[in-house]
Amino acid sequence: MQESLPLDARIHVAGHRGLVGSAVHRHLLAQGHENLITASSSELDLRDRDATFDFYREQRPQVVVLAAAKVGGILANDTYPADFYSDNVRIQVNVMDAAKEYGVQRLLFLGSSCIYPKFADQPIREDSLLTGTLEPTNDAYAIAKISGVLHVQALRRQHGLRYVSAMPTNLYGPGDNFDLETSHVLPAMIRKFHEAKVADHAPVTLWGTGSPMREFLHVDDLARAVVTILERYDDPAPINVGTGIDLTIRDLAHAVQTAVGHAGEIVWDAEKPDGTPRKQLDVTRLTALGWAPQIELVDGIRSTYEWFLQHEQEMSR
Template identity: 70%
Template sequence: MPQTLLGPLPLDAKIHVAGHRGLVGSAIWRHLSDRGHTALVGRSSAELDLRDRAATFDFYAEQRPDYVVLAAARVGGILANSTYPAEFLSDNIRIQVNVLDAAQACGVRRLLLLGSSCIYPKFAPQPITEDSLLTGPLEQTNDAYAIAKIAGVIHVQAMRRQYGASFISAMPTNLYGPQDNFDLESSHVLPAMIRKFHDAKVGARPEVALWGSGRPRREFLHVHDLARAAVALLERYDEAAPINIGVGEDVSIRDLAETVRQIVGYEGPIVWDPSKPDGTPRKLLDVARIESLGWKAEISLVDGIRATYDWFKDHSPLAGAGDR
């Protein structure tokens, strides 16, 4: 095993942020840029399809980055995961395998693979510790995506064992913030709520219908906090085990909906549809390990939702004739 490469990221180090235009990647890119990093590398999916192995290897052979943050992924909420499980499995495994193999082949110093808290069993003890991985069955509505992300964790560990690579993986909780996906066919729960309440307010609709019972509990982390965590891990963490990134607090979906309704300013009632799936009953992460490294979430859920709604109104074409 080579000497550890921990310590401050050099401001002139070449850093490839894979998925730099998405919710997570764009936040990490902004944070690195604000810190003064001068050699950031990003390619849109139109410029570089990371599912294409030859193209990915050619890119890494040409660019030879020092660090990689693998934030590129096919993502979506319950509806998208349930409708397209084969694509979620295939696309994400190919992206991960190609990037990890190409990064190792060209001598990348450090790589951070970002996964998801959905890798943990559906009924894992709460809060969920990292050693819960592979101890029980997954939530069926997103098991294909979860299996792909679990494969990424194992691939990182295999790279460490076989090559001594200083690669790591981290599992964020539910993320939200600027650049989020507000499309109702593929979005996650929080941006979907923002969009639904906004549309109802603008359209003066008598009620808002939401999926499920509202009883499940979820934890939400603003992507600006996630970006700080990513840098902290590259600088301070070098272990084979995945590490959780979260807030350490959760909220019921019913209470979340009421908070979003108030922030958006919609005054009509909420109608719950219990015929739709709830997903995992609870998914709260144990964040003791990352907090022991000196990182802690700073943005409150109310402040984060308010800022995200402001971004949606100001930047998203889906906001339509919303209150600006």
């Protein structure tokens, strides 16, 4: 299937102020899409079923990118599992049910690579889903996202809807969350190394051993993948989105340290959890659609640090 998104299609980017949603919104605007539908969380709480249904009844989107979610790093997921489960399940169920009710033709649900088993064969294929136990530090979030995948499949099976789901790898880029309590590993490193540099290149302590392998994708590359998937993919199975290339957390730390210009010591706190040992995605299905990442990791880290410097003052308020 190959079907271009009409430039006048009414597209709801749910979560347009978040890391993913803002990148998708920027990309669609740059492509010339004229009818983008947005609402901030203060204007529309997607956890509220009645409000979500009212919004869809009034706005009547034709396409939905479901990027709205409660997200966080290993500490936040491990500390607030009930919140991550409850908020995400409600957002997903409300949006997908409202989309079905009010005639949305295409919907892309964005999940996460954490849906796959902790010890899945590498690189992780889409058919690894539900074949093993999850990483316990974020299992509640993962189960919520798995339920979203199954909801997409159920809507396809029962109602014949052309809804799909995509599982991105670890994302980073402009608009990221740099709060040390709730952020993911890469933006947390940027902030830690920057603050240590300002403090006369003080030592930086990082969680774990540095040995886990992780894959990172710039969010602008994800945004391009979103459009490719909406136009060219129509299958009940989720589709992975990543670079297909990973590196150790230790190597990532050195790359971030270099980009920031920190010259101090790195201390690894092995008493803290490492998480899943490796998460490298098999992106064969996506590359077969003609998509490939364009932003190299070192370039992406550098530009993300520049964005952080430009917005540091407003983030500290």
